[in-house]
Amino acid sequence: MADEPIAVDGDYHYESDSAYSPDEFDWQSTDTTSIGSSIYQGLISNGRRYQSLRNKEYIIPSDELQFETYEAGHLVDMILNYHKENPLFSSPIGKNPDDSMNILDIGTGKGTWAMDVADRYPNSTVRGVDLYPPPVVWTPPNCVFEVDDILEEWTWREEFDLIHMANMIGSFDSSEWTNLYQQCYNKLKPGGWLEQFEIGPFVESDDGSLPPDSALASWGRIIKECGERAGRCCEIVSTMSSSIREMGFVDVHERVYKWPIGPWPKDERIKEAGFINVRHWMSGMEGWCMWLLTNYGTPKPWTKEEVYVFCAEVRNEIRQGRYHCYHKA
Numbered sequence: 001m002a003d004e005p006i007a008v009d010g011d012y013h014y015e016s017d018s019a020y021s022p023d024e025f026d027w028q029s030t031d032t033t034s035i036g037s038s039i040y041q042g043l044i045s046n047g048r049r050y051q052s053l054r055n056k057e058y059i060i061p062s063d064e065l066q067f068e069t070y071e072a073g074h075l076v077d078m079i080l081n082y083h084k085e086n087p088l089f090s091s092p093i094g095k096n097p098d099d100s101m102n103i104l105d106i107g108t109g110k111g112t113w114a115m116d117v118a119d120r121y122p123n124s125t126v127r128g129v130d131l132y133p134p135p136v137v138w139t140p141p142n143c144v145f146e147v148d149d150i151l152e153e154w155t156w157r158e159e160f161d162l163i164h165m166a167n168m169i170g171s172f173d174s175s176e177w178t179n180l181y182q183q184c185y186n187k188l189k190p191g192g193w194l195e196q197f198e199i200g201p202f203v204e205s206d207d208g209s210l211p212p213d214s215a216l217a218s219w220g221r222i223i224k225e226c227g228e229r230a231g232r233c234c235e236i237v238s239t240m241s242s243s244i245r246e247m248g249f250v251d252v253h254e255r256v257y258k259w260p261i262g263p264w265p266k267d268e269r270i271k272e273a274g275f276i277n278v279r280h281w282m283s284g285m286e287g288w289c290m291w292l293l294t295n296y297g298t299p300k301p302w303t304k305e306e307v308y309v310f311c312a313e314v315r316n317e318i319r320q321g322r323y324h325c326y327h328k329a
């Protein structure tokens, strides 16, 4: 329930709790191995690797550090939903693991969601599509990964029972979103479901512990404004359900979660999610903001070094753990 405050663990002291020590994170580590093909090599910019398939820049890198981020984000989602019979998606299909479904995962990233769904439904086929090849060495036999631009005309013959996408924030301009939703609509079976999960950029606190002049409080505003200047809305979390309705989808439901940043919540499950979300932020934040800030930062595009300094400030605030903060998802 998004509007209910998360109860705070009053006994918890961040700096002295080794179980949740942020020092184990190695957020500076990157490992960019070239594997021959130009698709794998991608484009290197500001020390990060970006996809090279689409003739238009995508704002977030496709490299090991970002794949680690996707893994951590998936884990937070799983922890917050683990009490559900099916923590992987909310659409009311696939009640029986023997069900045979056609499922598409748009912007599959590391491919973890697609592989988990394929494992859960061995009689179903799960396709994961991305601009950059998912870094997988083994996939369940019913999981297929394809490297393609989802904005091109879809050539799949089959229709889908479920089309899923997660964290596509900042990927598309408004006409591209319309194109994408339209293709989803056209390629769903009658009674099929589109499920979209997005993270909001704004960091908030319910108890006033997050100072308005903190780097964390400024994060959402900065990302949102850069996204607007880039023509790629970074706050689709607040507009996607109306965009989906406008495309003609019916029976639209929206659920808002609070993802704590830090193990400050009292509830053990939410505390665990907050701890993993720290890892998610530590590995993710540079990749989330580097392209936006070095291209659309104000008063002029930021240098790579300025981005490093900003990220270091955000990181320090997260490590200090003084703020009972969260973002919506």
Ligand SMILES: C[S@@+](CC[C@H](N)C(=O)[O-])C[C@H]1O[C@@H](n2cnc3c(N)ncnc32)[C@H](O)[C@@H]1O
Residues within 6 Å of the ligand: 051, 054, 058, 060, 062, 070, 071, 073, 074, 106, 107, 108, 109, 110, 129, 130, 131, 132, 148, 149, 150, 151, 165, 166, 167, 168, 169, 171
């Ligand atoms: C932020 S990542 C999210 C990955 C994954 N869904 C997750 O939640 O962990 C967005 C992914 O969408 C992919 N993507 C962006 N634009 C795309 C396009 N036009 N066609 C296919 N994939 C795209 C990116 O390459 C990236 O891997």
